[in-house]
Amino acid sequence: MRGTSMKLGAAVLCAVLAAGPAHAADKLKVGFVYVGPVADFGYSYQHDLSRKALAEALPDKVETTFLENVPEADSERSIEKLARSGAGLIFTTSFGFMEPTLKVGKKFPKVKFEHATGYKRSDNVATYSARFYEGRYVCGKIAGKLSKSGTVGYIASFPIPEVVSGINAFMLGAQSINPNVRIKIVWVNTWFDPGKEAEAAKALLAQGADILTQHTDSAAPLQEAEKQGKLAFGQSSDQYRFAPKAQLTAITDDWNGYVISEAKAVLDGTWKSHDTWGGIKDGMVVLAPFTNMPDEVKAMAEETKTAIASGTIHPFQGPVTKQDGTIAVKAGENAPDPMILGMNWYVKGIDDKLTQ
Amino acid sequence: MRLDLVPRTVRSPLLDILAPTLAFVAAVLIGGVAVAALGVSPADAFETYFVTPLSEVWSLQEIALKAAPLALVATGLAFCYRANLWNIGAEGQFVVGGLAGGWVGVAAHGAEGFTVWILPAMLIVGTLAGTAYAMIPAILKVRLGVSEILTSLMLVYVAQLLLDYMVRGPLRDPAGYNFPQSVGFDAAARLPYLMEGESLHAGVLVALLAVVLATVVLARTLFGFEVRVVGASPRAARFAGFSDARLTLAVFAISGGAAGLAGISEVAGRIGQLQPEISPGYGFTAIIVAFLGRLSPPGILVAAIVIALTTIGGEGAQIDLRLPLDLTRAFQGLLLGLVLGADVLARYHVRIVPGGPTGRPAT
Amino acid sequence: MTLDIVQMVLVTVLTAATPLILAAIGELVAERSGVLNLGVEGMMIFGAAVGFAVAMQTGSTLTGALGGAGAGLLLSALFAILTVGLAANQVASGLSLTILGLGLSGLVGANYVGVKRDPAPHLAIPGLTDLPGIGQLVFGQDAFVYVAVALVGAVSVFLWRTRAGLTLRAIGDDHVATHALGLKVRRVRVLSVLFGGACAGLGGAYLSLAYTPFWAPGMTAGRGWIALALVVFASWRPLRVAAGALLFGGATVLQLHAQAAGLGLPGQLLSALPYLATILALVLLSLGQRGGGSLAPAALGRVFTPSR
8 A cells, every 4th residue: 555655656756847847848938139239228228128027027937038130131030040949929129020020920820929110910920019109299398398499309210100200299299388399300310320319419409409309219319418408308218327417308118018918928828919009008108207397397297198198188189280281180089090100291380391 | 581472383273272261260260269258168159150050941041042142242243353343332233223123023013914024024124223333333433543442332322322212202102101111022023932931032043043154254255264364464454455444344234233133132032022221231241252252153152151151150149149240240351351361372472581671581 | 590500510510520530541641651451440440349448447538549549450450461461452351351340349349338438528728618609619629639630730741741751652652663772661551551540440439439428339330431432532632631521521410400400302312412422522533633643652552572
């Protein structure tokens, strides 16, 4: 009797021990593909923060890896390499990765893909992005209040809808305080190039802008603003420590919650392809603490933030007039998502012409 | 005491092959030291860089896909470089070829019925566009003596900006939410795939064909002879009546055409549409390949494969060993430098001559 | 446009021109001795990375600048060994060093991306710096700018007013004859290449220490190539190098000013202007030369293999 129970006990023990390492080998491998360097302290940096958050949140279930500086023209191979090395969930974090992600997705139907800032999905490719324009609206209001010269400078990267809608939202926010506010826009044709961004900042400041904002990733414009005693907004990441006297706030992307919930869904088997476009309300757009501004402006900014989150106000609420005079959004309505997603026109009040 | 270089009167074929091989080994050894300094085992690195990519069908395909445009562009460049004409603008010619051929693809989108002509038209237009673009530095050099190094290089930036403008403007996909990319090409406008897996496309064959053709032309035709002589001895070439100007135009045409063809092959094969970036620097990497391959098409083919292998190995190393991609780039630069140095050994006897400061041997 | 704005614009032009002047002056000396160094871009960016790293470690801009110059010197030493010592092909060797420099810069700079340090200190002479209209421009710049200006003058004097400079130019024109005369062709060439490399490295260090207080991969963005073009455009004369640098530095910066001022041209066209301008300048230069041959040092780029 004792012998049998001992053998049984031993068998159970063996089974448990055997199951142990096998369970560890079942960790979900999650891969991340970045278009820029992790250390840009901007866009790719924030994505990498979400990777780190994931690794911290689910250390026993998940193993992460990443590839940085992947040029869009050559990305298919990198994405496929991650899929081949056993990744079960892959985040491709730049618009230009869209077609390669879909292509690799077709080849690896069991792997789940998440493409940031894109618009094409498939059964195993989901998309996600953040409503950056909400943050821009708040910044615009702050700028409207604080600009003494009435001119703001905007350092823009590429004329894609995401950037254009940001410019428009910023302008609408500023116009709600000062209807005569002027905006000067410089296109630098890059997401990250401190030298060029600094040059653009100098040019804008020389032309009379006293508040700068940017849709590029380095802290160079902030630095330049601080050097000249002006104010500016940070981008993608809280860049306060680069310009403690100049940063008003920064629009930061917070992908942590989304990444963790998607990974959990894969682990649970409940993952489905969908589109997520989160804003302030969902915690995907976070505004860095408001600094270098008088208390009543701070209060106004907080109020605006809360109002957007609750839906009381919408950055593109009607009436919104296009540069050419036509009404884009009627009074009492809000701009529908597709319009914002494909925005390729400026609002009235912007002097520059957008290249069509 | 000084270093003297005496040209060898008889070239030893053994040395010709040994020299670059030794250079390669030296580069790998230095790379191993660098890798160890970064805290990674050199043996692991060697395996990841050179062995692993060769062990899978998929990565072999990827090597071929990367080596093909390199070999094609470099073969064209070899014609220029042998004639001592320094075309640094292959990247621009690549882009222009891809853009022009891609334009045809976009224009033919949705065409029905007789569509067989689309792909050949794209390839031809791309090649001709590359040629035409290369004619700019060529004509400036022939007519005005302007340095082709600088003009061809400046035109690279212009070509990239032109592509950017077209893709964001006139060629933008109207259904694409105003993102900068053209409509995806129809199947008739794509290079056919060679195997299952939808990766390896016919562009690889095009490149191989070009290498073979170039080998034959250089070795067996009068034109090829001209090219080889002009580089080796300009005076002899002039005595033989080979026209400088005509040759300049011809080799630039070949080089630009090859780069343009590579560009449209990449667009019609790999990418399938026009987007702001269609080349991860092939035009520049091809310059390394051309020199590594000692300006001879078969050598270029080998060099292209080596470079492709190390680039893909480098990506694997980034994932598995956390080694930065810059290491690969530094390695490739180092390799080229060592090959150039080793080439000297193949071409000259190196003598260390003892003697006074005036250099006279102390006999 | 007030005087202040004009001055601000001029300051941006001057600072944009400075790295070009530094790199081009060095290359001018190398080319005057007969060596074509296409590795300038690699030496510049390696200098930018090393300069930043050294400055971060030591806390001093000066040592950073020296470090950057040293980095450029190191790479150019490799180039000198290849081309002057071993008579290898100068174009290919230069390119190999560009790629090596790019790769090494990424490795050295990897830990410093996104790190910020205080920008290089600017001159501030009470009274002079505050002069309206020109105070900032002339008396308010950082040391790099003044060094660049000084170098233009120094190289000018050296090449045309000293014996050593005459020797160097003679070697660049005819290395066979000068060698026969007993002049040390290879030694002079090595020294001028090293000088060129140090200048390129210093120009790179300027970008990461003063122009912006950051290191970013690829931050030279082709300035090394523009510097090469500048030397040709300037017909190998130092003062013209400075003028050309102001023109081209200005073109790059002015397109941003034009955008900020609301000029409605496509951004890509404005971005392409400096490159098109370079080609145009080279063409005009050649047109102005008809019948007179090239102004380049006659032995530029030719391989030198003395057998005795």
